[in-house]
Amino acid sequence: MPDNQVLLALLPEHLLLLGMLTLIVLSLGRRGVVTAVALGVGVVAVVGAVVAAFVLAAQGLNASLFDGQLLVTPGVYVTKALLLALSIPVLLMSRTDFEGAEFPLLLLASLYGLSLLPSAQSALVLFLGLEMLSVPVYALIVLAMRRAESAEAALKYLVLSGTASAVFLMGIALLYGTTGSMQVSAVAEAMNMADPVATTALVLVVAALFLKGAVVPFHGWAPDTYEGASVPVTAYMATLSKAAVLVVGLQLFQGVRVEGPLVQLLAVLPLVSIVWGNVAAMRQDSLRRMIAYSSIAHAGYLFYAFLGDPATRGDAVVFYLVTYAAGNLLAFAVLPPHDNDVTRDHMGSLDGLFRHRPMAAALMAVAMFSLAGLPPFPGFTAKFLIFRTVVAAGYPVYAVLGLVGSFLGLFFYLRVVQRLFMRPVAEGALPAAGQAMLPGDGLSRTAGVLCGVATLLLTLVPGWILSRV
């Protein structure tokens, strides 16, 4: 393949890189100027990458790059574009907590890793992409330092994510040892071997994904880390970091029907995750902890899809990721701002939100209903797709158990809606008339509206995504 075509095929990544370089140069300038411009540069770079990916998808570009390390198809570009587009609300809502060029710079660096994943065809590139995604996040967690727990959160994430990476590498190494290949097709080969080493390799890979994706019993880090990080970083971890793990899973298991002992692993742990995530979320007083447990449950649904037929699994997972991320980002974007991060995180700060910010309350309610999977919101369609895949693969009992587990989640989402609409206004939440808005409030609101529109589109025309991924 000629070099100029390589340049073209990876245009979204190049645009992200360009954005990063611009931000590095820019950060030498005066602090005030940097703060004013940096976010714009970041958004432009991401939007450029999204547009580039859509254009490349529309042109029907099909290419295998670097001796089959990367494979790009229109479907891959659409997945890339959707994932990158979801980072725009994260950037917009970051102004409340971050100044300067660091946040957009680190986020773009992380997105570069994310962007490689859907096209990766070798275990090594997948590993690299996942690491490039995670390393900037360690820094992002401590960057804001709005409370002492941030350092603890970052350390916890660093250690556990590092462990996951080590386990993943071990799995790949064993996979290479048994099949002699680093390509993702090695997974299919290992699945068909009766060799215990091959099975161990697969179990290690899956365990690493569960650890990174916070599936019970590997979930312990998530609530602490989410609580200690700031709102935009938590939003990023809960949505796009999780999406990255699932994309890695999809790439590794592409064309592979899960069989043998792995079925139990991929059915039981996600099921326990669904139930435990939903039950534990009921008792949380911290909003971010609640979202953490809810994301543990959602990781369960997502990994459930791996039981299904490989041909339909991709659609279901990508659609679920997009709706889940849109719902979560919507909830984070419309959170009422507060100068104290701990108070802001407290569930009580949502009491009576409808009284002083009716639009934010309505959007938050939409987010909760969507995450709970109540029709007509897109979370329902997404859940429907997942369970349909599971039933079609011949596991109706697992599907019913998963559905009952998802019912448990309804309770705490409804409790949030009750707080928003059916309680008196929280003390100190109502900003006195004329009091200046916190910086970035308007941008957060824009992010909320964007996610709201996305949710509406996912409700009305879900077929659009399904036919393109």
Next chain:
Amino acid sequence: MSDALLLNLVLWLPVAGLLPLALVRGNATTSRLVTTGVMLVQFVMALLLYLQFDGSDLALQAATNIPWIAEWGVAYHIGLDGLNILLVLLTAFLVPLVVIGAWRSIEKDVALFHAMLLLLQFAMMGALVAQDLFLFYVFWEAMLIPMFFMIGIWGGARRSYATIKFVLYTAFGSILMLGAIIYLVWALQQQGGVASFAFADLLRVSLPVEVQVWLLAAFVLSFAIKVPMVPLHTWLPDAHVEAPTPGSVILAGVLLKMGTYGFIKLGFPLFPDATRLLTPWLMTLSVVSIVYGACLALVQQDIKKIIAYSSISHLGYVMLGLLSLDLAGIQGAIVQMVSHGIVAAGLFLLVGVVYERCHTRELSAYGGLARQMPMYALFFVLFMLASVGLPTTSGFTGEFLVLLGAFNAAWPQHLDGNNLPLWLAIAAVSGVVLGALYMLRFALTFLFGAPKAPHQPLADVTPREMSVLGALVVAVFLLGLFPDGALRKTELAARRYQEQVMTSRVPANAR
């Protein structure tokens, strides 16, 4: 205007009504006026559809069918048939009356309340006219959300508990139904090779009896919670008592009928073999609902609870009629659905009238209201008699036909040596007696006896309230004296239901 367009307008008008509601920016009176206007226009359109509906044509009428999520065979498919036409009319008729009748009962967040009312109307209408299982499920579940807000924001003292209980109860049934739907559609795809959610396609799936029983159980759970059938009824008294008057009226008038409609439209016809297998059990539960509901109504001290439990009893008749598989019984069940919708709405509005004036629901707090509120007493007696099933009222037509059907079906089985249906039919008759007993006890303490009320002096019904109650009374007598029109529009559909449930759909190799 073509029928199909008219039906689409009926469905989407409430959503369109949200826009003017948003524009008036929370003004209470304007919100009420806008909502009333929208609902009245919707009612006129629904009436036109009813008049144009051809009862001699079994095909779906006023149908629209366009693909929605083509990848899975989901379509926006709506239409009218003999089973839903009466309920569409009932829904369009009741809800504007609710808005007018409860004009003053909502004073907080009036615009939001009416927005919820419009959304609820949209979801209910959608669930009734949907001819695609996915679409039906979306509307079916979407009904929960506005009701959740309605009870939770404008409800009584224990609203928080009641609304969560309502949603969790109903959602639990639905989530298992969702599992059954997924399985059913997958089975259709295995057999026919087509991905489709259309009712018409799904009615052709043949399944072994054991599978049918499981799937039916999931559907029954969902629908029976909604009806509600004993022992799944415990959410109803809480929801009714805590809901504001308009919420109670819609709950009793329309929402409960969704359960019985689900049975006749989907549950039983989809799984005929399992239905016939489980008929003795389901019939027993229906009769238990009739008798147990009536007994509970007999001992209540809260006036809203009396009517709530009487609903359980009256809907037991609907279930009995549907399960009798006798034409008279099925048609009686359909009439009883409409009749109960009108009568329960009237009774809840009447309770709302005194509650608005006195703010208590304790039966013992009232007495001798007939002397202070003569017009009120007149309406109360009329609705009471309709509820009891006095001839010439709609309640009589419904209950009489259901009992006739139950005996028609039971007699041949009795001759074959199976006595259960006959005993059940006889027990069901006792429900009529109990019904008279609790309603008369209610009326006696409430209207007659020593005059007392927590708030003096009591104003009689206003012209606004009178017009609403008057409209309901007219409907009660129209359906009671001239049931022919309604029966003729539903007869063919009832016959088809009968035939569908009687025909076995077990695959040839599993028989």
